[in-house]
Amino acid sequence: SATPKASAPHVVITAGPTREALDPVRYLSNHSSGKMGYALAAAAAAQGARVTLISGPVTLATPAGVTRIDVETAEQMHQESLQLAPKAALFIGCAAVADYRAASAAEHKLKKTDDSDTLTLTLIKNPDIIASVAALPPASRPVVVGFAAETQDVERYAADKLTRKRLDMIVANDVSQQGMGFGSDDNAALLLWRSPQGIERRMEVPQPKTQLAERVIQQALTLLPS
Numbered sequence: 001s002a003t004p005k006a007s008a009p010h011v012v013i014t015a016g017p018t019r020e021a022l023d024p025v026r027y028l029s030n031h032s033s034g035k036m037g038y039a040l041a042a043a044a045a046a047q048g049a050r051v052t053l054i055s056g057p058v059t060l061a062t063p064a065g066v067t068r069i070d071v072e073t074a075e076q077m078h079q080e081s082l083q084l085a086p087k088a089a090l091f092i093g094c095a096a097v098a099d100y101r102a103a104s105a106a107e108h109k110l111k112k113t114d115d116s117d118t119l120t121l122t123l124i125k126n127p128d129i130i131a132s133v134a135a136l137p138p139a140s141r142p143v144v145v146g147f148a149a150e151t152q153d154v155e156r157y158a159a160d161k162l163t164r165k166r167l168d169m170i171v172a173n174d175v176s177q178q179g180m181g182f183g184s185d186d187n188a189a190l191l192l193w194r195s196p197q198g199i200e201r202r203m204e205v206p207q208p209k210t211q212l213a214e215r216v217i218q219q220a221l222t223l224l225p226s
């Protein structure tokens with residue numbers, strides 16, 4: 001792909017799962033494949049943007065022309081995001097960030113004990129990365145696009161998330177539908193975005209994630225100040 005112009009918008013995308021250590025050999029994570037985030041990065045680069053991907057551990061190849069920063073934990077992803085977002089035009093939070101991490105990761109491998117059949121882990125909340133980017137002061141705040149994976153009342157929960165996290169746009173999908181969302185190559189989505197007219201919406205029928213990514217990037221780029 002062609003090298004983006006110096007004037008090209010900088011797009012920062014988080015993708016994949018995060019991994020939260022419980023001890024030196026174990027972690028908490030989720031089944032995010034990173035496919036949607038990587039497809040967004042490829043689509044943004046193809047549309048001429050300068051793209052940085054902040055990626056959790058995935059097995060995907062870095063799309064051509066994309067700069068990739070590898071992270072493991074939500075805290076690392078948070079730090080890299082706040083480093084890059086203030087100078088970006090567009091920030092897309094596509095990562096499946098672990099909501100919680102171990103309050104303190106054990107220094108040594110946790111041992112099974114004979115005297116108890118239960119083990120209690122204390123978890124603490126991770127930072128909400130996209131909400132902290134959206135809360136940057138106006139002069140250093142990019143346009144912010146989030147994702148919402150829901151299993152019911154997709155539009156209501158997505159609209160609530162748009163408002164609560166102060167996003168400019170949200171891409172919501174129903175992950176209870178077979179063959180859609182986590183790990184799959186296809187996705188359907190409801191796009192909600194703010195406009196001077198209020199909240200606008202568009203349904204995207206089930207389609208390959210690569211194609212949905214192009215449509216999400218196109219819509220997001222219309223929200224950039226001209």
Ligand code: C5P
Nearest residue numbers: 093094095097127128129130146147148
């Ligand atoms: O609240 P929920 O996890 O459903 O929100 C999903 C959206 O928020 C996604 O855009 C996701 O990348 C982002 N998120 C985040 N940091 C978190 C949790 C979610 O950036 N700790």
